[in-house]
Amino acid sequence: MxxxxxxxxTNSSNTVPESPAAASPQKNLTGLPRVVRDLVADVYNNIxxxxxxxIKGANIxxxxxxxxxxxxxxxxxxxxxxxxxLYTTVQALRHYKDALLSFTSQMKALPKLQKESExxxxxxxxxxxxxxxxxxxxxxxxxxxVKELVLENIAHSKNKDEAMFLAALWTYQxxxxxxxxxxxxxNPINLFQKQSECSHVSCY
Numbered sequence: 481m482x483x484x485x486x487x488x489x490t491n492s493s494n495t496v497p498e499s500p501a502a503a504s505p506q507k508n509l510t511g512l513p514r515v516v517r518d519l520v521a522d523v524y525n526n527i528x529x530x531x532x533x534x535i536k537g538a539n540i541x542x543x544x545x546x547x548x549x550x551x552x553x554x555x556x557x558x559x560x561x562x563x564x565x566l567y568t569t570v571q572a573l574r575h576y577k578d579a580l581l582s583f584t585s586q587m588k589a590l591p592k593l594q595k596e597s598e599x600x601x602x603x604x605x606x607x608x609x610x611x612x613x614x615x616x617x618x619x620x621x622x623x624x625x626v627k628e629l630v631l632e633n634i635a636h637s638k639n640k641d642e643a644m645f646l647a648a649l650w651t652y653q654x655x656x657x658x659x660x661x662x663x664x665x666x667n668p669i670n671l672f673q674k675q676s677e678c679s680h681v682s683c684y
Contacts, residue, residue, distance in 0.1 A: 515590065516606065519587055520613070537570070541566065541630060542651075548642075552638055576620075583617065626649055630646050630650045
């Protein structure tokens with residue numbers, strides 16, 4: 481008698497359970513919380529673009545400082561080309577500086593739209609967000625003034641020390657506090673990723 485391997489019984493009722501994540505998808509923010517999140521995203525993105533231009537400008541002023549250090553009377557075509565590039569960079573920075581000021585104006589209007597009894601976010605109110613964005617925009621506005629100062633003077637540096645000082649002035653962005661630099665390095669949209677951080681009725 482030949483032994484037969486018993487067949488495994490089939491059970492059509494065995495199904496893979498649905499993922500809890502798929503069963504409860506994250507809801508999108510709406511209303512005032514959505515407006516705040518979008519404005520913060522705009523601020524963050526503008527700062528990243530500012531940083532790209534800042535680095536580009538730092539490389540340019542380094543080249544200019546090198547030319548002026550070797551010969552303070554250098555007004556060559558190379559210097560003219562570098563200064564044209566620096567001028568274009570500063571004008572691009574002006575756009576992002578103005579955009580940050582515009583975002584500040586928009587953010588200042590938000591506390592007026594929020595009812596006193598209405599809590600926007602557990603950790604941040606509309607007013608605190610407005611104050612933070614205003615602080616950031618003022619810092620970048622002040623730093624833009626430094627960029628203009630460097631643009632207007634570095635090509636006319638009288639000696640190596642003056643040229644190197646102006647190049648360092650551009651590079652270190654001393655008008656932007658360290659805490660603002662830290663904010664710009666972290667995507668603030670992460671503040672809004674967890675719905676539990678929002679107490680607004682439209683978040684649920």
